[in-house]
Amino acid sequence: xxxxxxxxxxxxxxxxxxxxxxxxxxxxxxxxxxxxxxxxxxxxxxxxxxxxxxxxxxxxxxxxxxxxxxxxxxxxxxxxxxxxxxxxxxxxxxxxxxxxxxxxxxxxxxxxxxxxxxxxxxxxxxxxxxxxxxxxxxxxxxxxxxxxxxxxxxxxxxxxxxxxxxxxxxxxxxxxxxxxxxxxxxxxxxxxxxxxxxxxxxxxxxxxxxxxxxxxxxxxxxxxxxxxxxxxxxxxxxxxxxxxxxxxxxxxxxxxxxxxxxxxxxxxxxxxxxxxxxxxxxxxxxxxxxxxxxxxxxxxxxxxxxxxxxxxxxxxxxxxxxxxxxxxxxxxxxxxxxxxxxxxxxxxxxxxxxxxxxxxxxxxxxxxxxxxxxxxxx
Amino acid sequence: xxxxxxxxxxxxxxxxxxxxxxxxxxxxxxxxxxxxxxxxxxxxxxxxxxxxxxxxxxxxxxxxxxxxxxxxxxxxxxxxxxxxxxxxxxxxxxxxxxxxxxxxxxxxxxxxxxxxxxxxxxxxxxxxxxxxxxxxxxxxxxxxxxxxxxxxxxxxxxxxxxxxxxxxxxxxxxxxxxxxxxxxxxxxxxxxxxxxxxxxxxxxxxxxxxxxxxxxxxxxxxxxxxxxxxxxxxxxxxxxxxxxxxxxxxxxxxxxxxxxxxxxxxxxxxxxxxxxxxxxxxxxxxxxxxxxxxxxxxxxxxxxxxxxxxxxxxxxxxxxxxxxxxxxxxxxxxxxxxxxxxxxxxxxxxxxxxxxxxxxxxxxxxxxxxxxxxxxxx
Numbered sequence: 001x002x003x004x005x006x007x008x009x010x011x012x013x014x015x016x017x018x019x020x021x022x023x024x025x026x027x028x029x030x031x032x033x034x035x036x037x038x039x040x041x042x043x044x045x046x047x048x049x050x051x052x053x054x055x056x057x058x059x060x061x062x063x064x065x066x067x068x069x070x071x072x073x074x075x076x077x078x079x080x081x082x083x084x085x086x087x088x089x090x091x092x093x094x095x096x097x098x099x100x101x102x103x104x105x106x107x108x109x110x111x112x113x114x115x116x117x118x119x120x121x122x123x124x125x126x127x128x129x130x131x132x133x134x135x136x137x138x139x140x141x142x143x144x145x146x147x148x149x150x151x152x153x154x155x156x157x158x159x160x161x162x163x164x165x166x167x168x169x170x171x172x173x174x175x176x177x178x179x180x181x182x183x184x185x186x187x188x189x190x191x192x193x194x195x196x197x198x199x200x201x202x203x204x205x206x207x208x209x210x211x212x213x214x215x216x217x218x219x220x221x222x223x224x225x226x227x228x229x230x231x232x233x234x235x236x237x238x239x240x241x242x243x244x245x246x247x248x249x250x251x252x253x254x255x256x257x258x259x260x261x262x263x264x265x266x267x268x269x270x271x272x273x274x275x276x277x278x279x280x281x282x283x284x285x286x287x288x289x290x291x292x293x294x295x296x297x298x299x300x301x302x303x304x305x306x307x308x309x310x311x312x313x314x315x316x317x318x319x320x321x322x323x324x325x326x327x328x329x330x331x332x333x334x335x336x337x338x339x340x341x342x343x344x345x346x347x348x349x350x351x352x353x354x355x356x357x358x359x360x361x362x363x364x365x366x367x368x369x370x371x372x373x374x375x376x377x378x
Numbered sequence: 379x380x381x382x383x384x385x386x387x388x389x390x391x392x393x394x395x396x397x398x399x400x401x402x403x404x405x406x407x408x409x410x411x412x413x414x415x416x417x418x419x420x421x422x423x424x425x426x427x428x429x430x431x432x433x434x435x436x437x438x439x440x441x442x443x444x445x446x447x448x449x450x451x452x453x454x455x456x457x458x459x460x461x462x463x464x465x466x467x468x469x470x471x472x473x474x475x476x477x478x479x480x481x482x483x484x485x486x487x488x489x490x491x492x493x494x495x496x497x498x499x500x501x502x503x504x505x506x507x508x509x510x511x512x513x514x515x516x517x518x519x520x521x522x523x524x525x526x527x528x529x530x531x532x533x534x535x536x537x538x539x540x541x542x543x544x545x546x547x548x549x550x551x552x553x554x555x556x557x558x559x560x561x562x563x564x565x566x567x568x569x570x571x572x573x574x575x576x577x578x579x580x581x582x583x584x585x586x587x588x589x590x591x592x593x594x595x596x597x598x599x600x601x602x603x604x605x606x607x608x609x610x611x612x613x614x615x616x617x618x619x620x621x622x623x624x625x626x627x628x629x630x631x632x633x634x635x636x637x638x639x640x641x642x643x644x645x646x647x648x649x650x651x652x653x654x655x656x657x658x659x660x661x662x663x664x665x666x667x668x669x670x671x672x673x674x675x676x677x678x679x680x681x682x683x684x685x686x687x688x689x690x691x692x693x694x695x696x697x698x699x700x701x702x703x704x705x706x707x708x709x710x711x712x713x714x715x716x717x718x719x720x721x722x723x724x725x726x727x728x729x730x731x732x733x734x735x736x737x738x739x740x741x742x743x744x745x746x747x748x749x750x751x752x753x754x755x756x
Contacts, residue, residue: 017395020418022692023685023701023713040398040418273696273719288693295673295719307401314400315666318651323401335401341651341673 001285002027004061004083006075007068008035008043010324010333011261014269015067016040018277024285029057036324037067048075058082063284065239066260069095070142086190086238086284091259094235097140099171105243105254108231113174113246113253121162127172128158134175137161139168147207151175176253178246182220183212184228185265187240187279190286194232195279196225197272197292200264202244203363208331211355211363212264212300214271220245220252227254240265240280263302263333270320270340271298297344299351301358303335308357316350316357318342379663380405382439382461384453385446386413386421388702388711389639392647393445394418396655402663407435414702415445426453436460441662443617444638447473448520464568464616464662469637472613475518477549483621483632486609491552491624491631499540505550506536512553515539517546525585529553554631556624560598561590562606563643565618565657568664572610573657574603575650575670578642580622581741586709589733589741590642590678592649598623598630605632618643618658641680641711648698648718649676675722677729679736681713686735694728694735696720 001024005012008030016026016037026041033045042060046053048071057079058064064085066076069092076092079085087095094104099117106112116127118137128135133155139148150161152175162170181204185197198216202209215221228243235241242262245252265276274282274290282289306328313321316339323335337358339350355362379402383390386408394404394415404419411423420438424431426449435457436442442463444454447470454470457463465473472482477495484490494505496515506513511533517526528539530553559582563575576594580587593599606621613619620640623630643654652660652668660667684706691699694717701713715736717728733740 017398020395020703021698021700022688023699023703025703282692287689290692291695291720293719310400311665314660314668317669320399321401322399325398325401325403341671342669 001025001063002061003281003284004029004057004064005037005041006030006048006057006064006066006071008032008037009067010036010322010326010335011067012037013040013324014266014277014322015065015261015281018269018275019281022278022281024281027057027061029053034327036326048072054079065280065284066092069258069260071096084284087241087259088236088238091235091237091239091241095257095259098138099140099169101257102171102173104235105231105257108227108234110227110231110243110254111251113176113255115171115173117169118172119169121167124162124170124172125158128152131172131174133158136173136175137165138171138173139165140170141168149207176246176255177248178253179249180247181244181255182215182218182224182247182252183242183244183262183264184221184224185240185242185262185268185276185292186225186228186232187276187283187289187292188232188237189283189289190238192233193289194229195289195292196228197265197268197276198294199224200267202264205360205363206331208302208304208333209263210302210304210360212267213364214267214294214298216294220247223252227252231257235259239283240276263336264300266322266336267298267300267338267340268292269322270338271295271300296341297347298338298340299347300336300338301351301354301360302333303337303358304333305330307334308359312357313337313354316353317346318350319354379403379441380439381659381662382407382435382442383415383419384408384426384435384442384444384449386410386415387445388414388700388704389445390415391418391702392644392655392700393443393639393659396647396653397659400656400659402659405435405439407431412705414704426450432457443658443662444470447636447638449474462662465619465637466614466616469613469615469617469619473635473637476516477518477547479635480549482613483609483635486605486612488605488609488621488632489629491554491633493549493551495547496550497547499545502540502548502550503536506530509550509552511536514551514553515543516549516551517543518548519546527585554624554633555626556631557627558625559622559633560593560596560602560625560630561620561622561640561642562599562602563618563620563640563646563654563670564603564606564610565654565661565667565670566610566615567661567667568616570611571667572607573667573670574606575643575646575654576672577602578645580642583738583741584709586680586682586711587641588680588682588738590645591742592645592672592676594672598625601630605630609635613637617661618654641714642678644700644714645676645678645716645718646670647700648716649673649678674719675725676716676718677725678714678716679729679732679738680711681715681736682711683708685712686737690735691715691732694731695724696728697732 008028118124199221203211386406496502577599581589
């Protein structure tokens with residue numbers, strides 16, 4: 001069986017590393033000739049709008065999927081007419097447009113922060129009046145890792161925000177004060193069967209995920225899983241889906257969804273019976289889903305900018321390294337490391353060691369995530 | 379860092395799958411253009427005696443290793459002069475010649491079955507007189523998976539054995555009656571540090587490993603690990619080494635060694651904190667070794683001949699599939715599956731289901747391995 005993947009970044013790379021042992025082959029479509037999944041399958045170096053490359057991908061593969069959500073709807077529709085493509089257009093549209101995303105969450109009966117769609121500066125100003133400050137202006141499209149958004153605290157922020165973000169169709173969002181951010185990774189098969197990984201607690205800095213810690217049995221887990229299940233069913237989603245929630249201490253507010261494997265699920269490679277990558281492949285291929293049960297404690301730390309010395313990471317007991325093989329660049333996700341398979345004391349000391357090696361303060365000890373703008377309303 | 383591997387079979391494939399997440403790149407040398415590690419690195423399609431290919435491999439890589447032991451000594455010596463090569467010639471010679479192997483084991487103070495080297499039919503007949511019947515005649519070289527050996531029970535067997543095996547330098551071995559066969563996988567770093575996986579109980583059929591079950595804390599574990607440690611030190615070995623023992627109910631007799639990653643260690647991919655493949659790479663690269671501790675129970679079943687239906691395997695809870703991507707052929711190792719990460723009851727039912735899917739009777743319930751010729755004196 002051959003799986004075609006739109007995008008060949010680290011998510012495509014980890015999909016392939018999970019799929020090769022299952023006897024699968026991969027074809028990637030990505031315009032970057034140095035994309036980091038290259039070498040794990042055939043790599044079609046082309047744009048997502050390149051018709052002949054899309055034709056080749058669809059012809060050569062048994063099933064198609066994405067590792068990047070901002071694939072044009074038309075591309076997905078065209079591909080799906082020829083070859084089974086998961087997730088479908090409905091999921092993708094909900095994931096690539098912040099307003100459609102918020103509506104999809106809301107339509108599935110999931111509480112979300114108050115928001116308003118704004119298509120002009122006039123609408124934007126009226127929306128600010130209605131929702132009040134602080135608030136967050138977010139472009140509807142191409143927003144991720146803190147990009148395409150502007151925190152508004154004062155009228156001066158309001159004055160320059162619309163132009164700064166380019167005057168494109170946007171959404172004005174309430175700035176939520178939250179105690180913590182959590183996510184659920186679910187997977188839904190072609191037959192509608194579902195499986196859910198434990199709730200994950202996430203810590204961001206500068207809008208980028210830095211640390212994820214699974215919290216099986218967390219008091220809000222059942223609620224968050226229920227929300228995710230309803231959303232996946234509503235969208236007829238097939239594959240892995242992640243939903244991020246703000247936990248304000250009293251309730252969960254859904255913030256974002258991802259209709260693909262997700263950074264807050266990377267810990268599942270060593271920390272769960274079946275990884276999110278394998279389960280995504282099982283789902284889109286119509287194979288039985290694997291158990292999402294955790295295997296003891298785990299924690300995942302993103303590595304940004306440049307890889308630390310390999311020996312410093314590997315000297316820490318229970319640390320598993322995932323170097324994406326990317327060129328270093330400030331702020332770029334170049335890898336991650338997961339601590340798993342060790343007892344609680346070792347877990348704690350290795351995680352501390354890992355944070356030290358990647359040059360990051362332990363965010364669990366400092367309340368940077370409480371109402372801090374770094375973490376607000378992404 | 380780039381790792382060169384002599385051989386590109388399933389062991390090379392699994393080395394690469396373990397090494398890619400560490401940020402390593404691979405170059406394989408194998409004369410088979412369809413070797414199953416192809417596609418996970420550059421593949422030099424050439425014979426092990428091809429000087430220009432060897433030159434290219436040594437020039438392009440930071441370290442070299444083998445996934446196949448029958449590499450000519452001269453090849454390894456030449457490569458090692460140019461690029462660090464592990465295991466070294468001493469380990470390789472001990473692994474590729476059954477007489478040298480037996481001597482290496484014996485020299486390290488490890489009990490072995492009585493044996494005699496035989497270079498002629500006359501010596502062979504004298505050796506039969508000395509050791510008595512039953513016995514096993516084994517060629518010194520190119521013996522694995524039950525190949526290059528002949529069980530001798532009667533004088534009629536003796537009469538035809540020498541000619542049947544081609545009259546090549548051989549070893550006459552005692553036929554050991556054993557209760558079970560066990561193995562130890564150890565790993566030794568460039569700095570002499572070692573780590574050992576739990577004792578593994580192995581079940582063979584027709585001379586081929588079918589099932590491996592780790593038995594941490596087994597009563598003979600300490601003895602077997604001690605033997606393996608002495609052998610690795612004596613050979614100055616670097617990398618993974620496996621030693622197989624017969625357990626006759628009273629003591630351990632070393633039977634075979636492998637100076638590479640070993641089939642009885644495949645369960646470590648999901649069943650141990652660090653897999654044998656990752657630890658072999660860590661060792662040869664001079665990186666800190668990872669923990670070999672088991673993560674709960676595990677069992678590994680080899681898949682011979684042809685792959686069963688993927689969905690039948692993946693429907694079993696806790697089953698992890700490793701399809702080597704090989705063409706089917708009777709008796710060929712085309713993959714393996716490991717049960718891991720589930721509770722003891724699920725473990726037992728999934729293992730039974732797995733054995734049923736691969737069409738194999740549960741060898742733990744039938745005493746095929748006690749004095750049966752299928753399992754004697756490999």
